[in-house]
């Protein structure tokens with residue numbers, strides 16, 4: 489497959505248009521999110537394969553579904569995030585997998601196991617982090633901060649809990665199952681996918697606890713991870729202003745991919 493094959497391109501456009509319509513209808517993505525998803529999907533469908541794309545799509549569908557269930561069960565307020573996924577969310581989770589495919593296209597020696605492992609490491613990290621966050625919110629007690637194990641409020645960046653790790657582990661296993669189902673059936677590859685997903689998820693929590701910007705609302709006094717609250721700019725109390733939750737996801741999915749590639753170079 490390549491950009492030159494017109495049939496592949498038409499196929500890609502039809503698949504992406506159908507997914508865009510479904511995403512709009514079921515509020516899985518807002519308009520910006522749909523626009524951001526198109527180039528990512530197009531690169532993966534035309535330069536990699538439908539199987540590659542199906543793995544990313546399953547992650548997207550399952551995490552969207554889990555978020556919807558959670559929003560229904562415990563309400564939208566708890567994490568103060570707009571739960572309909574935006575372009576920031578799409579880039580945060582899709583940029584690393586897309587980049588691996590582009591790099592593999594430019595450097596053909598990458599195409600084999602290295603590119604596949606990096607691709608799966610990035611998606612596994614995104615999947616593990618998303619399910620860890622969603623399942624972690626169901627934990628009945630306060631979670632602990634990954635850096636000092638003090639108890640913190642639910643939804644605090646960098647908070648970890650047994651439920652969160654169970655959710656993340658389940659997501660890592662699902663990613664391995666998807667890889668297997670879509671013909672990536674190398675045992676070492678599956679092991680590396682699992683390990684890099686858990687490592688990437690842990691890095692995500694560590695970055696959330698340290699460099700991610702945290703704010704206090706000047707109106708209601710609440711701690712928040714968004715720079716605005718109660719309609720006003722909130723005061724930054726920790727972290728780096730540029731690093732929001734999406735930037736943390738972008739960095740950790742990249743680290744998940746690089747971890748998988750490093751493990752593949754070392755072990756394969």
Ligand SMILES: [Zn+2]
Nearest residue numbers: 705708717718
């Ligand atoms: Zn407020």
